Every structure is written in structure tokens, then in C-alpha cells.
Amino acid sequence: MELTTQQLQRVEHYLDKKNITYIDVRFEVLDHIVSDIETKMTKENLDFETVFYNVTEKWNPQLKETTSMFFGLGFSAPKLVIQKAKKVYWKQYVLLFTSYFLPFILLTHFNFKIQNPTEFNFFIILKGILIVSFVSFMFLLLTKNNKIKTTYGFILKSQGLGAVTGLIVLLMFFTRLKVLNGISVGMFCSFIFMTFSYFLFYKKHKEAIKKYKIS
Incomplete structure (x- = not known):
């Protein structure tokens, strides 16, 4: 029937x-x-x-509308949306932590340190990559379609403010960097991965809108 x-x-x-x-x-x-x-x-x-x-x-x-510590208590959504968001995001979440702790542990183990890295030419490349990634991240953040909701859009929204704050702090940190070590390299790698991860969910957000033919 x-x-x-x-x-x-x-x-x-x-x-x-x-x-x-x-x-x-x-x-x-x-x-x-x-x-x-x-x-x-x-x-x-x-x-x-x-x-x-x-x-x-x-x-x-x-x-039922609910929240999750995984995305922050300030971001609520129906339970089904939260569950799907967790399912698609948890791998990126693990990889984000890995992108920091892996270089941190390895370089700290081998006592890797470069004093006054800003005096070396390679640091200009690292800083350039950082700035390009930051600009790319801000472009994705500002051009995301906020009027149409998807699970991927929810993930982007929940991660956006914290990521921007962290990236600004990171840029300031690298501008005044005195020692390049496991901590700073780990922060650099996690930032690059964060930008990549944001782009990945941005792309999925756009694909979902296109799939359901909503513009």
C-alpha cells in the first residue's frame, strides 16, 4: 500500500x-x-x-537531539546524525593524533634539535607550506555552503572554530620559533593533516549536495 x-x-x-x-x-x-x-x-x-x-x-x-564529547557539547544534532558523523570521522581523528605523536616520539627519541631554525633556508619552505595551508583552510571554511546541511557539514562546523584558533596560535608559534624539535615538527605535521582532513570532508559535503541535486 x-x-x-x-x-x-x-x-x-x-x-x-x-x-x-x-x-x-x-x-x-x-x-x-x-x-x-x-x-x-x-x-x-x-x-x-x-x-x-x-x-x-x-x-x-x-x-532525539543530542550532543557528543567527540565533537564538543556546544554542537548538537539528531542522534542518527551524531552516530553517522562518528562513524565517518573516527579514522581521521586517530590519524590526526598520529600525525602529531609519531614525529614527536621519533624525533624526541633521536634527540632531534635545530637551534634558531629561522636562519636556515629550509625553514622558509616550511613556513611557506604553513601559510599556503592556512590560506587554503580559510578559503574552504569561508566558501562552505552553510545553508544546506549534511553530516560532513556538521563535522566541518564542529571542527572549524577550534581549528582556526589552533592554527593562528601555531602560526604565531612558528614566527617566533627558537628551536625546531619533535614538538614543533609534530605540530607542523598535525596542522598539514588537519588541512587535508578538512578538505576531505569539504569535498564529501559538496558531493552529498550534488548527489541529492540540491544547489
């Missing part, structure tokens, strides 16, 4: 009230809820209103 246009609009309104406006999640949830309602109406021979309340009651816990 297929739902009528009016019944479909009822389901759409329910998703709006639950803030399921993240397009990559909304289409999946809409399809599941409609399928659940149609199946239950057919098998149990019940009216739409009865089935609608039964099905939505089952979905309510999954669509």
Missing part, C-alpha cells in the same frame, strides 16, 4: 520537527519510515494515523 501525497507530507513535517534537515540522512530516514508505515498498514490492516504514531514512536529515540 503506497502512501498518499498528504500522508507523505505528514511524514516530511515530522522529520522537519525532528530537525532531520541533513540531506544525506533525511532521504534514508524518510525512505525507512515510509516503508515501515506501508508495510505495517498492509500486514496489520490498520489506518494511517494509528500506524504513523506507532512507527514514529519507535523512531523518536533515534531522532
Whole structure:
């Protein structure tokens, strides 16, 4: 049994009230809820209103607005969105820490140190890479489509402010750098990876918008 246009609009309104406006999640949830309602109406021979309340009651816990320490308590989203965001982000999260601690541990172990690195030509290259990466990061941050929500957009939003603050501090740190060691190299590597990671989710955000043909 297929739902009528009016019944479909009822389901759409329910998703709006639950803030399921993240397009990559909304289409999946809409399809599941409609399928659940149609199946239950057919098998149990019940009216739409009865089935609608039964099905939505089952979905309510999954669509409840919540937060996560993983992204910061200041950023909330429906539980399903948070779960999907964790699933796609955790590998990048681990790699971000690895990009810092791996060079830090290795270079500290071998007692790597360069005094007054700003006097060497290679430092100009490192600083140039840092500045180019920072400009690229800011460009991605400012050109992201904030009007259309996706799970990847949520990740970008939750990471944006902290990343910008950290990058500004890092630039100031490198400008006054007296010793190039495991700590500073680790910070440099983590910054480069952070920019790459942000670009990756920016690209996925754009692809999700294109996939669902929303401009």
C-alpha cells in the first residue's frame, strides 16, 4: 500500500520537527519510515494515523537531539546524525593524533634539535607550506555552503572554530620559533593533516549536495 501525497507530507513535517534537515540522512530516514508505515498498514490492516504514531514512536529515540564529547557539547544534532558523523570521522581523528605523536616520539627519541631554525633556508619552505595551508583552510571554511546541511557539514562546523584558533596560535608559534624539535615538527605535521582532513570532508559535503541535486 503506497502512501498518499498528504500522508507523505505528514511524514516530511515530522522529520522537519525532528530537525532531520541533513540531506544525506533525511532521504534514508524518510525512505525507512515510509516503508515501515506501508508495510505495517498492509500486514496489520490498520489506518494511517494509528500506524504513523506507532512507527514514529519507535523512531523518536533515534531522532532525539543530542550532543557528543567527540565533537564538543556546544554542537548538537539528531542522534542518527551524531552516530553517522562518528562513524565517518573516527579514522581521521586517530590519524590526526598520529600525525602529531609519531614525529614527536621519533624525533624526541633521536634527540632531534635545530637551534634558531629561522636562519636556515629550509625553514622558509616550511613556513611557506604553513601559510599556503592556512590560506587554503580559510578559503574552504569561508566558501562552505552553510545553508544546506549534511553530516560532513556538521563535522566541518564542529571542527572549524577550534581549528582556526589552533592554527593562528601555531602560526604565531612558528614566527617566533627558537628551536625546531619533535614538538614543533609534530605540530607542523598535525596542522598539514588537519588541512587535508578538512578538505576531505569539504569535498564529501559538496558531493552529498550534488548527489541529492540540491544547489
